[in-house]
Every structure is written in structure tokens, then in C-alpha cells.
Amino acid sequence: MHEEIKDILKRNNLSVTGSREKILSLFLSKAGALAHGDIEKKAGEKFDRVTVYRTLQTFVDKGIIHAIPTADNSIRYALCKDDCSGGHHHDHHIHFVCNHCGNTYCLDDVVTPEVRLPNGYTTSQIEVVVEGTCKACNK
Numbered sequence: 001m002h003e004e005i006k007d008i009l010k011r012n013n014l015s016v017t018g019s020r021e022k023i024l025s026l027f028l029s030k031a032g033a034l035a036h037g038d039i040e041k042k043a044g045e046k047f048d049r050v051t052v053y054r055t056l057q058t059f060v061d062k063g064i065i066h067a068i069p070t071a072d073n074s075i076r077y078a079l080c081k082d083d084c085s086g087g088h089h090h091d092h093h094i095h096f097v098c099n100h101c102g103n104t105y106c107l108d109d110v111v112t113p114e115v116r117l118p119n120g121y122t123t124s125q126i127e128v129v130v131e132g133t134c135k136a137c138n139k
Helices: 002-011 018-029 036-043 049-062
Strands: 065-069 075-079 093-098 104-111 129-132
Touching: 002 018, 018 036, 018 049, 018 075, 036 049, 036 075, 049 065, 049 075, 075 104
Parallel strands: 093 129
Antiparallel strands: 065 075, 093 104
């Protein structure tokens, strides 16, 4: 995984730093989305809140991860799986938030519905968040 992390950072013209490697490894090892607080805890005391915030913002700006708004006005982050690039996210899929375990998942196989806006309106982003019970909690 170490080489994959270096490759992602270099491909996005980012220098390889300890904080970037650690935070990116968290995303590569987790299927769901992560909150800022989760990342801080898992990254350990080595990285302060500002370093984590700046790293996340850089990853969003470069199209490595995308932000997912939640019902409680917090933000979770997930690895981009589509061909995203700096400033151009193409994560047109549904996000699912489990009301039981609190995990957020990208449902890549569920495409957001087409939204037809009236003349004169243009779409810059569509966010669809579905809440319910995930399959792990349904067992």
C-alpha cells in the first residue's frame, strides 16, 4: 500500500509527507467515509488538528477525496473512485448514512437521478444523501 500512496501523491503533484501518507492510508484501508475527528484519532497525536484539516482540504482540492455533507451539518470524507481531478469532482453517486452505526458509505453503483433545471439555471453539484440502516446493522 505504501507504493500506492506515493503514486497517488506524486500523480497529483503533492510532496510525500508523513501526514499525507498516514491520512491517505486511512482512506485506502476503510470502505466508508471518515469524519475529521475520526481521522484525528486514528492519525494519533503526531498530527495536530490544523495539519489534518489542511491535508483534507488539499486532498479535496486535488480530487483525491470528496466531502459528504451529513444531516447534522458535519462533513465526512471519502476516497474518490471516479476520475476526479483538481477542482473537478465526478462523484455522481448516492451517499448512505446508517442511523444505527453512524457509518457513511458511497454507493457507487447507485447513480444520482438526472435533474432537469429550468432554462437559465446550471448545475454545479448534486448531493444525494440517503439515511437508513446499513446491511451490517440489518443482520
